[in-house]
Amino acid sequence: MILNTEEITQRFSKHPKRYHQNAVLQKEISLRLLERLEYCKLVPETILDLGCGTGFMTNGIVNRYPDADFYSLDYSFNMLKFLSEQNSANIVCGDATCLPFPSNSFDLIVANLVLHWVNNSNELLLECQRVLSEDGLLLFSTLSNNSLLELKDAWGKIDNYPHVHRYFDFIELGNHLLKTFWRDPVLDREKIVIRYNSFSNLMQDLKNNGLTNSIMGRFKGLYTPKKLVELEELYLDYVDSSGKFPITYEIIYGHGLKKILRTV
Ligand SMILES: C[S@@+](CC[C@H](N)C(=O)[O-])C[C@H]1O[C@@H](n2cnc3c(N)ncnc32)[C@H](O)[C@@H]1O
Numbered sequence: 526m527i528l529n530t531e532e533i534t535q536r537f538s539k540h541p542k543r544y545h546q547n548a549v550l551q552k553e554i555s556l557r558l559l560e561r562l563e564y565c566k567l568v569p570e571t572i573l574d575l576g577c578g579t580g581f582m583t584n585g586i587v588n589r590y591p592d593a594d595f596y597s598l599d600y601s602f603n604m605l606k607f608l609s610e611q612n613s614a615n616i617v618c619g620d621a622t623c624l625p626f627p628s629n630s631f632d633l634i635v636a637n638l639v640l641h642w643v644n645n646s647n648e649l650l651l652e653c654q655r656v657l658s659e660d661g662l663l664l665f666s667t668l669s670n671n672s673l674l675e676l677k678d679a680w681g682k683i684d685n686y687p688h689v690h691r692y693f694d695f696i697e698l699g700n701h702l703l704k705t706f707w708r709d710p711v712l713d714r715e716k717i718v719i720r721y722n723s724f725s726n727l728m729q730d731l732k733n734n735g736l737t738n739s740i741m742g743r744f745k746g747l748y749t750p751k752k753l754v755e756l757e758e759l760y761l762d763y764v765d766s767s768g769k770f771p772i773t774y775e776i777i778y779g780h781g782l783k784k785i786l787r788t789v
Contacts, residue, residue, distance in 0.1 A: 526691045527741040528644050534600045537578070537735050541607035545579040547733035550719065554776055555581035555637045558666050561778065562589060567662055569593050569632035575621050575653070576600070576639030580608035586635060587614060596631075598624070622648040629658045640667040641692050650705040657783040663707070664780045668692040669714055671775035673736075679759040683752065687740045695777060707781030714777045720769035724757040727770045 537544065559582070570593055574583045577597035587595055598617040599605050605616040619625045621636070622643050634653050640646050653663045670692045680688035695714055702710040721727040731737060763771055 526687065528642070528690070529739050529741050530600075530642075530644065533642055533735075533739045536737065536739070537599075538601040538603040540733075541579050541601070541604045543733055544604070544735060545607060547730065548578075548581070550717065550774065551578070551638055551734065552581045553717075554666050555585060557776075558582070558635065558637055558664060558778060559585040559589065561664060561780065565662065567633060569662075571631045571633075571658070572596070573598060573626070573631045573634045573656070574614070575634055575636040575649075576642065577608060577614075577616075578604050578637075580612050580614070582635050582637045583608060583612055583614050587612065593633075596626075622652060624652045624656050626656045628655050629661075630656045632658050632661050634661070634663045634665075636663070636665040638666055638668070640665055641690065646693075647701065647705060650702070650707075654706060654783055659783065659785055661783045662780060663783075666776055666778050667698075669695050669698075669775040669777050671716070671773070673772060673774070675760065675763045675772055676731075679756055679762075682759050683755060688738055690738070690740060693777060698777060698779070702779065702781055706784040708784040710779065710781035712777055712779045714775055717774045717776060718771050719774070720765065720767075720771045722769065724760055724770050727772055728753075731772075 569590060572586055572590060572593045572595050574586060574597040577583050577599050580597060583597045595614045596617055597608060597614045598619050598621065600620060602618050605618055608614065609616050617625060621639060622645060634657060640649060643649050657663065672692050673689045677689040695712065699710065699712050721730065760770060765771060
């Protein structure tokens with residue numbers, strides 16, 4: 526699966542305010558990610574919020590480490606513009622897989638729900654390695670491939686086009702972290718189910734949060750009302766006893782310290 530990164534950037538750039546107001550899940554996960562820093566002795570002097578979006582993590586981190594030198598990086602200029610109107614962090618427009626920082630620049634990198642938006646997560650992880658200082662910490666969240674399964678299943682009964690992104694396999698991601706040389710990597714996961722009063726609310730929310738299909742080679746035509754009615758009918762299989770339309774996310778939380786590779 527190859528993602529159309531230009532389209533992803535355009536999509537996030539289009540409605541930063543709408544994202545900020547509607548991204549309830551992303552905000553909640555940023556809080557859960559921040560909670561993990563409670564157990565961490567690190568007092569970072571330099572911090573990077575990678576793929577910061579409108580700054581849910583930035584806001585929390587600035588409050589937690591007010592004396593740190595703080596940078597927020599995103600591909601989307603408009604997301605950064607929105608952030609800079611709310612916050613005094615240093616903003617940088619750039620690519621998470623090719624970071625515009627010298628090696629050993631940061632004691633802490635946080636990346637909330639970004640890893641699954643890049644085509645080569647290996648590159649992103651290696652760049653984090655490079656710009657982290659010795660004993661620097663990467664703290665991230667991403668989606669597992671157990672996410673949006675209801676939608677994937679319903680679409681699968683209609684056609685063979687890819688409609689839902691392929692997210693991370695928990696075990697493979699763990700191996701991936703070992704491969705990219707993290708010290709003491711830790712992963713855990715949790716399921717979050719959001720329930721909507723109607724199917725159209727569910728679809729609209731995915732759109733507001735930027736969680737729409739950006740797969741190269743996806744069906745590019747317009748979805749006819751007939752097709753959407755068909756999708757809704759298939760989705761009825763998932764409606765719970767209270768009549769709500771659920772969508773499941775499985776969130777992977779991870780952290781790891783930079784491993785110093787010593788040559789002898
Ligand atoms: C789901 S949003 C998460 C934003 C933010 N971390 C939050 O918690 O709300 C994903 C963000 O990643 C950014 N992004 C995607 N690919 C990127 C890349 N290659 N480099 C930098 N930012 C990227 C998008 O522009 C978007 O703002």
